[in-house]
Amino acid sequence: MVQEKKQQKWAMVVDVDRCIGCQACVVACQAENNIPLNTEEIFNQKRAIEWIRIERYWEGEYPNVKARFIPVLCQHCENAPCEPVCPVYATYHNSEGLNVQVYNRCVGTRFCQNNDPYAVRFFNFWEPVWPATLQNQLNPDVTVRSRGIMEKCTFCVQRIRRTTRTAKEQGRELKDGELAPACVQACPTSTLTFGDINDPKSKVAKLAKDKRHYRLLEKLGTEPNVIYLKKVDAHAKATSETH
Amino acid sequence: MPNRRILGLFKEDEAAANAADALRTAGYTDENMEFLTGSPYPEGAFGEHVPAHKLYVFPLIGAVCGFGTALLITIGTQLGFPLVTGGKPILGIPPMMIIMYEGTMLAAIIFTVIGIIFESRLPRFGVGLYDPRIMEGYVGVLVNCAEERLSWVDTLMRQSGAEDVKVEEPLRR
Amino acid sequence: MQERTAIPDSKINSDLLRGLLGTPMWWWVAVIVLALIVGAGVASVAITFNMGLGLWEIHRPIMWGIMIVNFVFWIGISHAGVMISAILRLSYAEWRRPVTRAAEILTVFSLMIAMVHPLIHAGRPWRLAYWFLPYDFPRGIWPSIRSPAVWDPSAIFTYLTGSSLFVLIALIPDMAVARDRTTGWRHYLYSVASLGFRGTPRQWKLQTIAGILLSGLLLPVFVSVHSIVSWDFATMVSVGGWHATIFAPYFVIGAVLSGVSAVVTVMALMRWLFHWEDYIRPEHFDALGRLLIAIAMGWLFFFVLEFFVAIYTKEPAELALREMQLFQWPYNVLFTIFIFAALIIPVPIWVSRKMRRNITVMFITSILVNVGMWLERFIIIIPSLARKQDLTFVWSTYHPSIFEISIVAASFALVGLLLLLFSKVFPLMPLFEQKEGQRFAAQIRVGRRSIPGVVREE
């Protein structure tokens, strides 16, 4: 691990048991982070950009099939396989445990996407365009990415920065649950929980110790900072094929 | 006294070798005698000394230089901007080894090529006393001898089977 | 080797300089046709730069398409040169003489072509300087040497520099011949190129040593280059199909197989186009054929190991990947073609001495091998991305777009074009090697039979 104990380390807990697949998080993320519109054509090209996405799969045989949803976003791994392959340090691991992407360094070798087991990095195949009506809706805190570079979930780093700054101005410690990425904020069933996992009292730290916890593709030893909680029903093996 | 070059052209390499023997008995050594051929011959085919060279030094020097440079670059670039990627050590030795290997080989090869050119006394501006027929399979015996012996060498060469003998223009002073 | 016919040096010169001194009709035709294909490729590169990589068919998670497949393929071809000339020089194989130059120059050109692919392939080609040149000193950021994408340029640059110098050094004596044969501006050009070479014993000795020493130095580089290229893939822990320890030697020997076959192709063409029947003789193809059998067998060993060790772990993702490679359209067809073209058809043919000495057969089989080896790279690279890991919902498939295809086609045309242009300026076959071969030929009488021998002086 790269940073000493007392420093914040941002993490997220995803309780798969609560997810109803409403895609609110996807839309919120879309709006917050100036993600180009995913038209039907782009979807068919398999080039849709969704920093967080709801993967749905069916479990069981007809007639008694169940829809399962699992939100997948950048796992902000401790040993992120996508980082070392970048020739220009466009992505690296910062001291708060975030896997950050520096847009203006990226030359678009797309190496990181290759070595990213979760396929949560996205390449701008086209110059992003918004209809005039949406021009003013863009978030001023977030860069608009040009064509030819990679982008990915940042845990809404702009919010983290803003909240910590206000906290510092008011001369107080950051309260747990005070700051949340757009997806967490938008989730109606509080499937997603965000916080500082280095602070044992935080909600995330407690949830992460839940006996249902697992992480995607643990066999790769990437040590993600996104922790999943199993479904609590007889069909728990629904997620078994992911770890 | 001024020396001048004289070039005998032999169709048969045996004849050239005979001429060389005759010249040697007349006291000419490898210092003032050269053999020009259109293709490699076994060493000492004309009884000349096998030329010595220090070519093998060059790749070694090159390797050392290349290794040093690569070492500096690899260490410098990693320590100069210490970013953690993939939980790997800031100063990862194995990746450095790859770059250093390539650097070493690169410098070694470049130095070798320089060495080859240098050791074969090239580049040489102007070919001096020379004849195109040499590259067509003739053997040229190039002798650097005193003015007054030119005619003697000329006849000697012709006797031992030279097809043609060329003499360098006298340098005017 | 056998049936050696003594040819006077002057005839060797005029024969082998034929390409320089005359320009037949077919040369113009070929150059124009190839130039057109290259032009098409250049056009699609320009369009891609202008409109973006969206024009290609790559998508998540298959971010590398046939552009990278082709990159690996050309890197493979580039292993022909040093393989042939280095190994054969070091082992004093007589039959190397007509082969070396063509092989080396093929190396240089295919390496150049290969180098271009990743650059075209980058998302923001106008910022490539950031990739392998140090930049932005205020922030003091350099390329990350932990990235395989930085090992590649270093390896390729070394190999390209080395093999180009190798060719140039070997060219000096031939330039001297050209100098004596030409007049006017070409005479001056060649005088400069020959560095005033006169053929003294020292110069010849150095020339010979240079061949051996540089071969010795280039051999480890040549192994390292394709190993490093293979580590672009093998070190990727996230792509199950790529993460195999055997990739380095497996890629190298595969490269040698395709490279040597490419040399056979080029030699056959040289023999036909320049009428060098006296120099490129059946026994050369015979020897190359025997070499190819050995290489193919070694390659088979590595291929089997790679495949077998992958499935014997019974990891679901691996099994899914192999299932895709073997049984899913279109990969099943491609796989079948690959295994037949690269192995099952040619190798039994090469076993027969009669076939090995039939130039047409060798020509066709050598092309078959390269078709197969190209598909092999495709089979390795694409499905592995399509079946990256256990996360079934990112599985996908891929088919190239017309832009990618045209660029690939252009790369092939470009190599041919460069070779033709080269043959106009430099002899494609080393003259002095031919002459040396004749000087050093000898016969030994045993009883009634006289056996061809060779003068040995190491």
Place this chain on the structure above:
Amino acid sequence: MQRPHLRRTSREHELSFAFPDTPAEAGKDILSRHLRLTSRFWKAFWVLLLLFGVGLLGLALRILGGFDDRAAWGYEAALFAYLLTTAQSAPLVSIAMRIVRNHWRRPLARLSEVFAVVGILNLLLFFPLLMTLPPQEGRKSMWFGWPGSPHIYDSLAIIFLVLCGLAILLFTSMPDMAVLREQASGRLKGIARRLSLGWVGSGREWKKLNLGLGYLGALYFILLIGVHALVSMDFAMSLVPGWIDSIFPAFHALSGLQSAVATIIFSMFLMRAIGGYREYFGLDQFWALSKLLLAFSLLWFYFWWSTFWVYWYGRAPSEVSVLKLIMFGPYAVPFFLSFGLNFVVPFGLMLWNVARRSIKWPTIAAASILVGTFFDRIRLYVSAFSVEDVTGHALESIPATHFPDLIDVLIYVGFFSGSILMYMVASKVVPIISMWEVKEWLRLRVVRTFLRTEVAVVAKPE
């Protein structure tokens, strides 16, 4: 014709061997050396026989100990692999060089082919080891639970390997046996009569012999590579969970080639020193073989690096634990020893042409490789055998170092002396220098005058 500049030319090493120049004399000379039987030989014979007996005793004890405790068998596995890697691979040198039609191989061809007899000894170790293999269910195995696997197929492979080696030895020694049949006396004459298989040396026989040796050689090559792959996977890789290393069988085979060259160089040295064949192994042989040694040492590093590098960069937990087990953990000492002795030392020595063109330095490099390979096998097999739980995706816990006990020592002493013993005996039956090949060589090479220098001319009949 002697000129000063002739002092250093090709002749020096082309003609470096000092044995008679005409085929007839050479044959006579070899024969006389072969028939000489010193008392030193008999002394050595009895001592080695005794030690071999001790070794067999040790093996018996080990077998009585039972097959359930795999860890106890680790060192036997290493020994078996070591003999396979050195002695049983040694014939490859002659085989490969015969395929590429090298002339310098001729004096050492028989030297390497005789090593085939050691294979018989290795079978004694192999069959008990088969018994120690765990059942296949629940673990990765290259046999996918085939009926009778791995026991039947492994046994078949290795038995064929031994038979093939013996066949090569038998056929290649036929012509010399025919000579002995006429020249020798006593028991040897009888043996020679039987082993010469009625060889008379007609043109057809020679043709057949050369052809047959070619095919058998190729077969031996394939079989040996195959056996290396089988052994390395069945007895090492598949016993360690998470050890998914596709290059390992190739690495195993490669170090077989390296040790084969080393074995030959070292035994050439012994033949010069105490074997009484000094004149027959000249700079030719040492120089050529040390070039191979350099190449193989580089390849050794290359293959090892391919594993290490991919694992180091990949960092999957299963891979990290394997690295710990066989390289940097409990077996770090043998690993670093083998790394130094298999790569650093031979590479550092053989890099220099001066060293390659000598007798002493190649011998030292060869010795270091032989020792290094020994430690290499220990770190691979002892570690693999010491793993308790062979099922699962990754290695859960790294077992502690397993040290040899007295029985292991006994077996090692016994089997090493046993190998030497068999080799000695065989070399007293079969001429250790192949008469017919050396004679053929002397016919195919002459020294000629080329203008004013002298060169060696070598004929290469198709």
